[in-house]
Amino acid sequence: MTRISLRVNSVDHDIEVEPRHSLADALRDRCGLTGTHLGCEHGVCGACTVLVGDEPVRACLMFAVQADGRAVRTVEGLDDDGAFNALQQAFHEQHALQCGYCTPGMLMLATWLVERGTPVSDDELREVMSSNLCRCTGYRNILRAVRSVLDGAGS
Amino acid sequence: MTVIGKSVPRLEDRALLTGMGRFAGDRNFDGQLHMRVVRSTVAHGRIVSVDTGAAAAMPGVHAVWTGADVADIPPIDLRPGSALQDLEKCRQHILVQEIVRYVGDPVAAVFADDPHRAEDAAELVWAEIEELPPVVGLMDPPGEFAPGVSTEPAVFEKGYGDVDAAFAAAAHIVECELSVGRHAGVPLETRGALAIWNDAEARLEFHAAAKIPHTNRIALAALLGLELDQLHLFEGHVGGGFGVRGEIYPDEVLVNLAAMHFRRPVKWIEDRMEHLVAANHSREQTHRIRAAVDADGLVRAIDDEFWFNQGAYARTHGATVPTVSATMLPGPYKVPAYRAKGHIRLTNVTPAGTYRGPGRYETSFVREGLLDRIAAELGLDPLDVRRVNLVAPDEMPYERPFEVGGKPIQYDSGDYPKSLQRFLDHIGYDALRRDMAARREAGEMAGAAVICFLELGGDGPFDDVRVEMAADGAVEVVTGVASVGQGAETVIAQVCAETLGIDYAGITVTHGQTDRIERGQGARASRVTVMTGNATHKAALGVRAILLETAAGLLQTAAEELEISGGTIRVAAAPEGGPSVTVADAAAETLRASSGDRIAVEETFENDRATYSFGAQMAAVSVDPRTAGVTVERFAVAYDIGRAVNPMLVEGQLVGGAVQGIGGALLEEFLYDEAGQPLSVTFADYLMPTAMEVPDVECLVLEEAPSTTNPLGLKSGGDPGITGAGAAIAAAIGEAIGRPGSVARLPVSPMRLREILTGPA
Numbered sequence: 001m002t003r004i005s006l007r008v009n010s011v012d013h014d015i016e017v018e019p020r021h022s023l024a025d026a027l028r029d030r031c032g033l034t035g036t037h038l039g040c041e042h043g044v045c046g047a048c049t050v051l052v053g054d055e056p057v058r059a060c061l062m063f064a065v066q067a068d069g070r071a072v073r074t075v076e077g078l079d080d081d082g083a084f085n086a087l088q089q090a091f092h093e094q095h096a097l098q099c100g101y102c103t104p105g106m107l108m109l110a111t112w113l114v115e116r117g118t119p120v121s122d123d124e125l126r127e128v129m130s131s132n133l134c135r136c137t138g139y140r141n142i143l144r145a146v147r148s149v150l151d152g153a154g155s
Numbered sequence: 156m157t158v159i160g161k162s163v164p165r166l167e168d169r170a171l172l173t174g175m176g177r178f179a180g181d182r183n184f185d186g187q188l189h190m191r192v193v194r195s196t197v198a199h200g201r202i203v204s205v206d207t208g209a210a211a212a213m214p215g216v217h218a219v220w221t222g223a224d225v226a227d228i229p230p231i232d233l234r235p236g237s238a239l240q241d242l243e244k245c246r247q248h249i250l251v252q253e254i255v256r257y258v259g260d261p262v263a264a265v266f267a268d269d270p271h272r273a274e275d276a277a278e279l280v281w282a283e284i285e286e287l288p289p290v291v292g293l294m295d296p297p298g299e300f301a302p303g304v305s306t307e308p309a310v311f312e313k314g315y316g317d318v319d320a321a322f323a324a325a326a327h328i329v330e331c332e333l334s335v336g337r338h339a340g341v342p343l344e345t346r347g348a349l350a351i352w353n354d355a356e357a358r359l360e361f362h363a364a365a366k367i368p369h370t371n372r373i374a375l376a377a378l379l380g381l382e383l384d385q386l387h388l389f390e391g392h393v394g395g396g397f398g399v400r401g402e403i404y405p406d407e408v409l410v411n412l413a414a415m416h417f418r419r420p421v422k423w424i425e426d427r428m429e430h431l432v433a434a435n436h437s438r439e440q441t442h443r444i445r446a447a448v449d450a451d452g453l454v455r456a457i458d459d460e461f462w463f464n465q466g467a468y469a470r471t472h473g474a475t476v477p478t479v480s481a482t483m484l485p486g487p488y489k490v491p492a493y494r495a496k497g498h499i500r501l502t503n504v505t506p507a508g509t510y511r512g513p514g515r516y517e518t519s520f521v522r523e524g525l526l527d528r529i530a531a532e533l534g535l536d537p538l539d540v541r542r543v544n545l546v547a548p549d550e551m552p553y554e555r556p557f558e559v560g561g562k563p564i565q566y567d568s569g570d571y572p573k574s575l576q577r578f579l580d581h582i583g584y585d586a587l588r589r590d591m592a593a594r595r596e597a598g599e600m601a602g603a604a605v606i607c608f609l610e611l612g613g614d615g616p617f618d619d620v621r622v623e624m625a626a627d628g629a630v631e632v633v634t635g636v637a638s639v640g641q642g643a644e645t646v647i648a649q650v651c652a653e654t655l656g657i658d659y660a661g662i663t664v665t666h667g668q669t670d671r672i673e674r675g676q677g678a679r680a681s682r683v684t685v686m687t688g689n690a691t692h693k694a695a696l697g698v699r700a701i702l703l704e705t706a707a708g709l710l711q712t713a714a715e716e717l718e719i720s721g722g723t724i725r726v727a728a729a730p731e732g733g734p735s736v737t738v739a740d741a742a743a744e745t746l747r748a749s750s751g752d753r754i755a756v757e758e759t760f761e762n763d764r765a766t767y768s769f770g771a772q773m774a775a776v777s778v779d780p781r782t783a784g785v786t787v788e789r790f791a792v793a794y795d796i797g798r799a800v801n802p803m804l805v806e807g808q809l810v811g812g813a814v815q816g817i818g819g820a821l822l823e824e825f826l827y828d829e830a831g832q833p834l835s836v837t838f839a840d841y842l843m844p845t846a847m848e849v850p851d852v853e854c855l856v857l858e859e860a861p862s863t864t865n866p867l868g869l870k871s872g873g874d875p876g877i878t879g880a881g882a883a884i885a886a887a888i889g890e891a892i893g894r895p896g897s898v899a900r901l902p903v904s905p906m907r908l909r910e911i912l913t914g915p916a
Contacts, residue, residue, distance in 0.1 A: 020271065034181035035174020037394070039343040040427040044838035047343055075174035088172045092164050095807050099640025100171025101178065101343045101394030130845035133838070135343050135395050136640055137807060138814030138876075139846040 004068035008033065009077030017064040023057070024048045026064035027074060035075040035104045039133070046132030049105035050074050056112045075104035078111070086152060087111060090145035098136030105132050110146045120150050159653045159867075162803030165645040166660065167638070176392040179347025179363035184420035187349075188217050190410055191273035192423075193263035193280045194433065195255035198291070198503040198831025200284035202253055205263055210276040215268045217417065219280060220409070222250040222262070228412065231403055232374060237473025241308035245301075245501060247468035249405040249412070254301065255284060256467035257503050258833050259432030261405045266413055266421065289503035289831035293441060293464045300501040308465075309474060309499040313481040315556040316492025321456030325447030329529045334900040335517045335881065336824040337439035337464065340510045340815075341843060344394020345425040346434060348407045350414035357385065361411055364388035366401020367677030368667045369635050374403055374471075379411060390667025396639030396678065397815070398509035399435050402471045406433070428836045435508030436825055437476060439464040442521045447492075448529055452540035456492035457525075459484060465499050466506035474499060476507065479514030482557060482564060486522050486609040487571050487769050488544040493557075503831045512874040515610065516816060516881055520901060523606040523882035527889055527896035537886070537895065538579075541607050545571045552863065566609070566767040568860035569795060575607060578771045578793035581855045587775060587789075594777075595893065602890025603775035603789070608879035610794070612681030612871020613766035613864065619674050620690035621757035622651060622698045626746045628722070628739030630655065630662045632694075635675015636687045637667045641873060642804040643683050649800050650688045650867070654695035655702075656719030657738055672757075681871035684800055689865045690760035697756030702738060705745040710734050766862045766870040770794040772813070772879040774887035783909040785821055785888060791853035792879075797861040797870035805872045810852040812876020818844045819877075820884035824902050852876075 001016040008031055015030040022041075027033045027050070039047035041060045048059040051073040078085050084092060087110055097103045106129070113120060113128055120128075125143060134142060170176050207219040230246035251262050263280045267273035290298070290306055297307040322328060349362040359381060364371060368388035376386045393400065406423060413421040425433070442461040446454050463477040481495040510516075526544070530537040546553045548570040555564040579585075587603050594601040621633040632651050636643055644664040652659035665671055676686065699719065706724040707714040712734075718727040725735035736744075745754055775789040792809045799805045822842040826834040835841040861868025885898035888908065897911050 018271070028180070033174065034178075035176070037178065037344070038180065039345075039394075040838050042427065042837055042839070045343060075172075079173050082173075084172065091172055092168045095165070095803050097168060097171055098642065098807060098811060099342070099344070099393060099395040100167070100176055101640075103171055104174055107172070126846050130847040133343060133843055133845060135341065135397070135815065135843065136811045138810035138812075138852055139849065140810050140851040141807065143846060143851070 002065055004065055006031065006067055007071045009073055019063065019065055021064045022060050023062040023064050023067045024059035027059060033074050033076050037101055037104055039101065044133070046109065047102050047105040049108045049132060051108055051112060054115070056109050073108070075107055078107060086149045087114065090148050094141045094145040094148065096137060096141040096145040102132060102134045106134065106142055113146065114149055157653060158649045158659050159800050162801055163645070163649065163659060165642050166648055167642060167644050178344055178392045178394055179349060180424045182349050182362055182391065183422070184349070184351050187420035187422050188266040188268060188413065188417060189270040189273045190413060190421055190423040191265045191277040192261050192406055192429070193265065193277045193282065194429070195251065195258060195260040195262050195284065197255060197284055197286050198258050198289040200255050200286040202251060202255065202262070203283040203285055206281040207263060209279040210265055213272065213276045213279065215272040216276045217266045217268065220250065220264045222248065222252045225250050225412065226252060228378060228408065231378065231405065231408065231471065233469055233473035234471050237475050239309040239311060239474035241304060242469040242473055242499065244304050245308055245469040247405060247470065247506065249408045257505050258831060259505055260467065264409050266417070291502055291504065291827055291829060291831050293439065293462050293500055293502060306501045307498055308501060310496065312494065312496050313557050314494035316456065318456045318458050318492045318494040321447045321492045322458065325455060326450050327448045327533060328445055329448055329525065329532050330445035331525060331528050332441065332443050332899060333521045333524045334441040335438050335520055336900065336902055337436050338819045338823040338825060339434065339436045340397025340399040341841065342395025342397055342400055345427055345430045346400060346406065347424040348410040349420065349422045350411040351420040352414050352418050359386045359411060359415055361386070361388045362391060364390050364667060365393045366396055366637050366639060367679055368637060368669050369675035370677060371403055372669050375408065375411060378408055379415060388669045390637055393639050397511045398437070398513060401637070402435065402508055404434070427838065431836050431841055432505055432833050435470060436466060436505045437507050437510035437513065438517055438819065439507070440480065440517050444521060444525055446525055446529060448533065450533065451543055452529055452533055452535045453543050454488065454490055457485065457490050459495040461495065462498045462500055464507060465501055466504045467501065468506045470506045470508045472508040476509055476513045480518050483515050483609065483611065484518040484522055485555065486519065487546055487607050489546055504827055511812060511815065512877040515608065515874065515878045516819065519606070519608045519879045520881040520885060523886060524896060524898065527886055531895040538605060542572060545575070545607065562763065565764060567764065567863045569769045570859055571769045574769050574793060574795050574857055574859055575771050577857065578855055579605065581793065582773050582791050582853065591775065591890065600778035600780055600891045602887050603773060604883060604886035604890050605771055605773045606879050606882040606886050607771050608882065610768045610770055610871060610875040610878055611765045612874065613685030613762065613862070613869070614680035614682040615686060615762040617759050617761045618676055618686040618690040619672060619757060619759050620687060620694045621672060621755055622691065622694040624698055624742045624754040626743040628737065628742050630657065631665055632662060632691055633665045633672050634687050635672050635677070636683050637678040639678050641683070641808065642801065643678065646684050646800045646804065647687055647691050650691045651695045654692050655699055657722045681873035685766055685865055685869045685871055686760060686762065688800065688869055689867055690758055692867055693758035693760055694756045697758060698754055701745055701754055702741045706736050706741045709736050709741070709744060762864055764864045766864055768795050768797065768870045768875070770875045770879060772883040774883035776884065776887040776891050778888065778891045778908065780912065783905040783912060785903065785908065787817060787850055787884070789853065790817065790850055791855070792876055793855040793857060794875045795857040795859045796872050798858055798868045799856055800869065802856050805856050806854045808872050809854045809876040812874060813852045813880050814844050814849045816877035816880020817849055817884060819902060820881040821902050822848065
C-alpha cells in the first residue's frame with residue numbers, strides 16, 4: 001500500500017492505494033465517489049473521463065499513484081449545492097442522456113471544452129466528443145447540449 | 156392542463172447528472188466477497204482436471220468452486236413458451252460439468268475479499284482441457300454437437316397460402332442469399348450482480364437486478380431451490396439494456412448461490428472482455444430467399460429458408476429470435492403466400508439471445524434487399540416496388556394468417572402509403588435523389604435510399620399498477636416494470652399526472668422491486684409505455700374517482716360535475732374563482748374519514764394483442780472507391796407511434812436506435828478464427844459508432860394511427876430506430892456504387908465492400 005493525497009473537487013483525500021490501483025479505483029473505492037464510471041477499463045469508451053489539473057484524463061488508464069498531489073475534478077463537483085450548472089442543465093433540457101452511464105465522462109470532457117474558452121467549430125466539437133462512447137443517445141442531443149453551452153459561454 | 160404529448164424533461168436525470176446513480180458497481184455491503192469467473196480459453200474440449208489448489212491458498216481467497224461444487228444446480232431454463240424441439244437439451248450449467256463449448260464458458264468461480272485478489276487467484280486456477288474439434292461454420296452440414304444433440308436441434312416452418320402455386324404461375328422469380336453478422340447490444344455498463352442473505356428475514360436479496368425482476372425471481376427461486384417468498388430482487392440504475400442485460404446467466408446464479416451458501420454478501424462485476432465473450436450475442440443468420448413477382452413488382456409469394464446461429468447453448472430466450480424472424484419477415488407488405496423454414500444451429504461460439512429489434516433488424520435487411528433485387532432485375536423504381544406491395548389502409552386491421560401464441564397476427568392500424576409519402580416530403584426525397592444522381596454523373600459514388608419496416612411491441616399479457624396517494628397529496632406509482640434508461644419513470648408519471656390532473660414532476664415511480672408488488676412483466680419487447688401506461692391510467696382513474704367523491708361531499712355537488720386541473724378540484728361549469736378543493740385536501744379528508752394512511756388503487760391491464768406500426772428510414776451515403784470506406788451523410792427515421800406520450804423521448808429512442816443499427820450495418824461484428832477463438836474482445840476490435848461515424852439522425856414522429864389494442868391508443872417506441880437501419884444503409888450503398896441490391900452481408904466492412912466493387916457486376 002502507498003499513501004497518496006488527492007485534491008478531489010476541492011476536498012483533500014489522504015488515502016492508501018496499491019500501486020496497481022487506477023485513479024478510477026481510487027476515486028470510487030477510496031474516496032467514495034462512484035460517479036466516475038468504468039465502461040471498458042482499456043481506455044476506449046471514456047466513461048471514466050475526469051479532469052486532472054484541468055486536462056481530461058481516462059481515469060482507468062492513470063495509476064492512482066501518478067495522480068498523487070494533483071487536483072482532480074469529477075462529476076460530483078459540477079453542481080452548486082444541488083443546482084445544475086450550465087452543462088448539466090443543457091443535458092437535462094436537450095435529453096442528452098438515457099441510461100446515464102456515459103454521462104459523467106461526457107460532462108467532464110465537455111467541461112474541458114467549454115472552459116478552454118476558444119471558439120469551437122461544429123466539426124471540432126464532434127471530433128472532441130467522439131473520444132467518448134454513448135450507446136443510448138446516438139450523440140445528436142449530446143452535441144446539441146454542448147453546443148448550446150458553448151454558444152452561451154461565448155456570448 | 157395536459158401533459159401527455161408534451162416533451163417534458165425527465166424525472167430520472169437529476170441523480171444521473173450529479174454522479175449520484177446507484178449502478179451495480181456503486182453498491183457495497185459490509186463483509187462482501189468478490190467473485191471472479193474462470194472461463195474456458197478453448198472453444199471445445201473435455202475437462203481433464205481443474206487444479207484450484209494454488210488459487211485457494213492465496214491470501215484473501217475464501218473459496219474456489221468448480222463444476223463438481225454446483226452439480227446439483229440444474230441448467231438454466233428457457234423462458235416458458237420459448238422452447239422448441241430439442242432446444243431444452245442444450246441448456247447451460249452454471250459451471251461446466253465436463254465439456255467446454257465456447258471460449259468464455261464458465262469453468263470455475265473464485266471468491267475473495269477483494270476484487271483484485273479474486274482476479275489474481277483466478278489466474279492460478281489451472282484447467283487442463285483436452286481439445287476437441289470445434290464447430291464454427293453456420294452453414295456446415297448437420298452433425299453431432301453433443302451426445303444425443305444435433306448441431307441442428309430445431310427446424311421449424313411458418314407460413315400461409317399456396318406458395319408452390321404462386322411460384323408455378325410466377326411472371327418472374329427473383330432469388331438471393333443475404334446474411335447478417337453476429338453482433339449484440341453491448342451496453343456501456345457491463346453486467347454485475349450483488350446478492351446478500353438477509354438472516355433476519357430469512358431471505359435472499361438480489362440487488363442490481365434488471366429488465367425482468369419478477370420473471371427472474373420465479374426462475375431463480377426454482378434454480379436455487381427457494382420458496383418464492385425467500386427471494387427478492389431489487390433493481391438499481393441500469394447502464395443500458397438492449398435485450399442483453401437482465402437475463403439469467405450462469406454468473407448471476409453463481410453470485411446468488413454463493414451468498415446463500417457462504418451467508419455473506421457476494422459481489423460480481425464483469426469486465427469488458429468477459430462481456431464480449433460471455434453475454435448474449437445476437438443477429439447472425441443467413442437467408443436463402445426467393446420471390447414470385449408480377450411484372451409491376453407485386454410480390455405473389457415469398458419462400459425463405461434461413462439458418463440462425465444459436466452458439467453453444469440455448470439461453471433464456473429459447474427460439475425467440477428465429478421465430479420472430481420468420482413471422483416478421485413479410486413486414487408492412489401484403490405477401491399473399493409465404494413460407495419460411497428456419498434452422499436453429501449450434502456452434503462453438505458464445506450463445507445468442509435477443510438484441511433490440513430482435514428478428515426485425517435482420518429480416519428488414521433481408522426483405523428490403525430482396526425488394527431492391529426485384530426492382531433491379533425488373534427495371535423498376537425501388538420505391539414503386541415498395542408502394543405496390545404495401546398493405547393498404549382499407550385492409551386494416553390486416554390479418555396475417557399464421558399463428559403466434561395461438562392467435563393470428565393482426566396489424567391493428569395504419570395508413571402505410573400516407574406515412575411513407577409524408578416521410579418522402581419531409582426529407583425532400585425527390586431533390587435528394589436528383590442531387591445524388593448528379594454526383595454520380597460527376598463520377599462520385601453517392602446514393603440515397605428509402606426502405607420500409609414494420610415494428611411490433613406492447614407485448615402483454617398483463618401489467619399491474621398500484622397508484623397510492625398520501626394525505627399530503629404525494630403520489631407513488633408502484634409497478635412491476637423495469638427501467639433500462641429509456642425514461643420509463645417520466646412516461647409513467649406523465650400518464651398518471653394527466654389522469655389525476657396533477658404535476659408529473661412530483662410523482663414517484665417505483666419499479667423493479669419485487670417486495671413492492673406481486674407481479675410484473677418488466678421492460679422487454681418494447682412494451683413499457685403501452686402496457687404499464689394503460690395500467691397506470693386505469694389505476695389513476697380509480698384514485699381520481701375516490702378523490703372526486705370526497706370532493707363532491709365537500710363542495711356539495713355531484714362528482715360528475717367536477718374536474719381536476721393543476722392539482723385543484725373544482726366545478727367544471729363554474730367560473731374561475733368558484734368553489735374548489737385541492738387534491739391534497741381531498742386526499743386528507745378521504746383518509747381522515749377512512750382512517751387509512753394512503754389511498755391505494757391497484758389495477759391490471761390485460762392485452763393479448765401486440766401493436767404493429769409502420770416506419771421508414773432513409774440513408775444517404777458516399778463511398779470512397781480507394782478505401783471502400785462509407786460515409787453516412789444523412790440518416791432519417793419516420794415512425795407512426797399512434798400517440799406519443801413524450802415526443803422528445805420518442806425521438807431519443809429513434810435516434811439512439813438508428814445509430815446502434817448503423818453500427819451493425821457498417822462496423823460491429825463478433826468474428827472468430829477457425830479454432831473458435833474470438834477476435835472481437837476489446838472496444839478496439841468490436842467497433843461501435845462514435846460521434847464521428849454518424850450524422851445527426853433526423854426524425855419524423857407520426858401520430859397517424861393510434862393503436863386499437865389499448866384505451867390510450869399507444870404503440871411501442873423502443874426498437875423502431877434500429878429496425879430498418881441495416882436495410883437502409885445497405886440499400887443506399889447499392890445506389891451509391893450503382894449496383895442496387897448488391898450488399899448481401901452486414902456489416903458492410905471496407906473489406907467486404909471492396910470485394911463487391913472489384914467483383915463481377
